[in-house]
Amino acid sequence: xxxxxxxxxxxxxxxxxxxxxxxxxxxxxxxxxxxxxxxxxxxxxxxxxxxxxxxxxxxxxxxxxxxxxxxxxxxxxxxxxxxxxxxxxxxxxxxxxxxxxxxxxxxxxxxxxxxxxxxxxxxxxxxxxxxxxxxxxxxxxxxxxxxxxxxxxxxxxxxxxxxxxxxxxxxxxxxxxxxxxxxxxxxxxxxxxxxxxxxxxxxxxxxxxxxxxxxxxxxxxxxxxxxxxxxxxxxxxxxxxxxxxxxxxxxxxxxxxxxxxxxxxxxxxxxxxxxxxxxxxxxxxxxxxxxxxxxxxxxxxxxxxxxxxxxxxxxxxxxxxxxxxxxxxxxxxxxxxxxxxxxxxxxxxxxxxxxxxxxxxxxxxxxxxxxxxxxxxxxxxxxxx
Amino acid sequence: xxxxxxxxxxxxxxxxxxxxxxxxxxxxxxxxxxxxxxxxxxxxxxxxxxxxxxxxxxxxxxxxxxxxxxxxxxxxxxxxxxxxxxxxxxxxxxxxxxxxxxxxxxxxxxxxxxxxxxxxxxxxxxxxxxxxxxxxxxxxxxxxxxxxxxxxxxxxxxxxxxxxxxxxxxxxxxxxxxxxxxxxxxxxxxxxxxxxxxxxxxxxxxxxxxxxxxxxxxxxxxx
Numbered sequence: 001x002x003x004x005x006x007x008x009x010x011x012x013x014x015x016x017x018x019x020x021x022x023x024x025x026x027x028x029x030x031x032x033x034x035x036x037x038x039x040x041x042x043x044x045x046x047x048x049x050x051x052x053x054x055x056x057x058x059x060x061x062x063x064x065x066x067x068x069x070x071x072x073x074x075x076x077x078x079x080x081x082x083x084x085x086x087x088x089x090x091x092x093x094x095x096x097x098x099x100x101x102x103x104x105x106x107x108x109x110x111x112x113x114x115x116x117x118x119x120x121x122x123x124x125x126x127x128x129x130x131x132x133x134x135x136x137x138x139x140x141x142x143x144x145x146x147x148x149x150x151x152x153x154x155x156x157x158x159x160x161x162x163x164x165x166x167x168x169x170x171x172x173x174x175x176x177x178x179x180x181x182x183x184x185x186x187x188x189x190x191x192x193x194x195x196x197x198x199x200x201x202x203x204x205x206x207x208x209x210x211x212x213x214x215x216x217x218x219x220x221x222x223x224x225x226x227x228x229x230x231x232x233x234x235x236x237x238x239x240x241x242x243x244x245x246x247x248x249x250x251x252x253x254x255x256x257x258x259x260x261x262x263x264x265x266x267x268x269x270x271x272x273x274x275x276x277x278x279x280x281x282x283x284x285x286x287x288x289x290x291x292x293x294x295x296x297x298x299x300x301x302x303x304x305x306x307x308x309x310x311x312x313x314x315x316x317x318x319x320x321x322x323x324x325x326x327x328x329x330x331x332x333x334x335x336x337x338x339x340x341x342x343x344x345x346x347x348x349x350x351x352x353x354x355x356x357x358x359x360x361x362x363x364x365x366x367x368x369x370x371x372x373x374x375x376x377x378x379x380x381x382x383x384x385x
Numbered sequence: 386x387x388x389x390x391x392x393x394x395x396x397x398x399x400x401x402x403x404x405x406x407x408x409x410x411x412x413x414x415x416x417x418x419x420x421x422x423x424x425x426x427x428x429x430x431x432x433x434x435x436x437x438x439x440x441x442x443x444x445x446x447x448x449x450x451x452x453x454x455x456x457x458x459x460x461x462x463x464x465x466x467x468x469x470x471x472x473x474x475x476x477x478x479x480x481x482x483x484x485x486x487x488x489x490x491x492x493x494x495x496x497x498x499x500x501x502x503x504x505x506x507x508x509x510x511x512x513x514x515x516x517x518x519x520x521x522x523x524x525x526x527x528x529x530x531x532x533x534x535x536x537x538x539x540x541x542x543x544x545x546x547x548x549x550x551x552x553x554x555x556x557x558x559x560x561x562x563x564x565x566x567x568x569x570x571x572x573x574x575x576x577x578x579x580x581x582x583x584x585x586x587x588x589x590x591x592x593x594x595x596x597x598x599x600x601x602x603x604x605x606x607x608x
Contacts, residue, residue, distance in 0.1 A: 293478075294480050294482070297478050297479075297480055298480075298491070298495070299463070299466070300439050300466060300472055300478075301466065301467060301472075301491060301492040301495065301540065302463050302464065302466045302467020302468070302492050302495040302496065302544075303463060303495045304459055304460050304463040304495070305459050306460075307463075307495055377439065377440045377441055378439045378440070378466075379434045379439045379440040380440070382474075382478060
C-alpha cells in the first residue's frame with residue numbers, strides 16, 4: 001500500500017482520471033434529473049386540472065413555434081367555454097411587452113390583461129398587498145399586481161411599491177399587490193404585470209386574448225372538459241387554429257424533451273468516463289508494468305503469486321476508490337453551489353454507475369499487469385527493463 | 386543438500402530454441418563453499434538461477450534434501466525461496482521504493498512460519514555487523530555500491546537460510562569493496578556454517594572457494 005503513497009504523482013493522476021470520469025457522469029445525470037424534478041414540481045404547483053387554450057398547434061411537434069401568429073380569442077369564446085360542464089374557473093389572458101416607468105426609472109415588463117380568477121388558477125402568491133378582484137374588473141379599475149422584480153427595480157422593496165403609481169404606455173396604474181419572487185430559470189415571471197383586461201382597452205380595443213386558462217372541477221373531469229371545450233371552439237375555428245392542452249400532455253411533451261436531453265447528457269458524461277477510464281488504464285498499466293522487476297525481486301525472496309496480486313489489488317482499490325469518493329464529494333459540492341442557479345441534484349444511481357465503472361477499470365488495470373509479472377519466473381521478471 | 390540431475394535449459398530467442406545448459410548433474414553439500422567459474426555467456430548465471438529456484442529447468446530434476454522440487458506448487462516453492470535460500474545479485478536488486486531497513490526485513494513479511502523471531506531486531510544486528518546501521522532509513526540508491534551489496538547480503542541472511550547463492554557479487558564494486566564482500570562471504574561459511582555458492586568469472590576469486598566448478602558453453606567441464 002505504501003507503494004502507492006510513494007508514487008504520489010502517479011497515484012494522483014490515476015485518481016484524477018477516475019475523478020473526471022465520475023464527476024462528469026454524476027454532474028451530467030444530476031443536471032438531467034434535477035431539471036426533470038424541477039419542471040415536474042412546477043407543474044405540480046399548478047395542479048393537474050389546469051387546461052390551457054392556445055392559438056396554433058401549441059406545444060405539439062413544432063415545440064411551441066405554432067403559438068406565434070395564430071388566432072386571437074375573444075369574450076364570446078370565454079363566455080361559451082365558461083358554460084362548459086365542469087369548468088370551475090376560467091381566465092383569459094392578453095399579453096404585451098411594455099415599459100413600466102416610475103421614479104424616473106424604467107423596466108421592461110410583461111403586461112398581462114386578465115381577470116381576477118387568474119390568481120387562483122395559477123396559484124399566485126403575494127409578498128405584499130392584495131390581488132385585484134372581480135369588482136375591479138367590472139369597474140375597469142386601473143390597478144395592477146406586479147412581479148417581484150418590477151417592484152424591486154422601480155421602488156427598491158415590495159412594500160415600498162404598494163399604492164404607488166406606475167406608468168404603462170402613458171397611462172397610470174396603481175400597484176395594489178406584489179407577487180412573491182418566482183426566480184424561474186430562463187423565464188421572466190418576476191417581470192409580469194397583471195391588470196384587469198377591462199382597464200387595457202386602449203391597448204386592446206377588441207378585447208382579444210392570447211390564451212385562455214381554465215381549471216376543471218377535478219382531476220377526473222379534465223379529459224372530458226378538454227373534449228367539450230374543443231367541440232365548442234370547433235364551431236367557430238378550424239382544428240389547426242387552436243390547441244387545448246391539459247397539463248399532463250404538456251408535461252409529457254416536456255418530459256420527453258428532457259428525456260432526450262438526459263440521454264445526450266449521459267452520453268457526454270459517458271464519454272468523459274471512457275476518457276477518464278482510458279487515462280486510468282494507461283497510468284495503472286504503465287505504473288505496474290514498470291514494477292515488473294520489483295515483482296521479480298519480491299518473488300525471488302519468497303512472495304507467492306497471491307502475495308503479489310494482493311499487494312497490487314489493495315493498492316489499485318485504494319487509488320480507485322479514493323479517487324471515486326473524492327469525485328463524489330466534489331460533485332456534491334458543485335451541485336450544492338449551483339443550486340441557486342440551476343436545479344441540479346445528485347442521483348444515487350449515477351454515483352453507483354460512475355463509481356463502479358471507474359473502480360472496475362482502475363482495479364482491473366492495476367492488477368492485470370501485476371498478474372502477468374507474477375506469472376513470470378523471478379529471473380525473467382527481474383530481467384525486465 | 387542440493388542435487389541437480391541431468392538439467393538442461395532452453396531459451397526462446399526469436400523463433401529459435403537455444404539450449405543454454407546441457408545435461409548438468411552436480412551435488413552441493415552442506416557447509417560447502419563452491420566457486421562456479423566460466424566465461425561470459427557460458428551459462429553460469431543461468432545454472433545458478435536454477436539452483437537457487439529462481440528459474441525452471443527445461444528438463445531434468447532438482448532435489449532439495451532428497452526431495453524433488455520440480456513438481457512443487459507455487460506456494461511451496463515460494464516457501465523454499467523464502468526460508469532455505471538467500472540470493473545476492475551483481476546488480477544488488479534492491480527495491481528503491483523501500484528504505485534499507487524495509488528491504489532487509491522484506492523476506493520476513495512473506496514468511497508464513499509463526500515464529501517468535503523478532504526480525505526487526507535481527508535486521509538491526511545485521512546492519513550493525515555490516516557497519517551500515519546509520520543508513521537504515523535511506524533509500525538504497527543513496528548508498529555506495531559496497532554498502533548496497535551489504536544490504537543485499539543482510540537481506541539474504543535475514544531468514545537464516547541454509548545456502549547463499551552469490552552471482553558475481555563483486556562485479557559492480559571496486560577492488561577494496563569487492564574484497565570486503567568476499568571476506569564477508571568466507572566468514573559466513575567458515576564461522577557460521579552457511580553453504581555458499583558463488584559465481585564469478587575471476588579466477589583468483591574462484592580459487593578462494595574450497596571447491597571449483599567450471600562451466601563452458603553450457604557444459605560442466607573439468608579444468
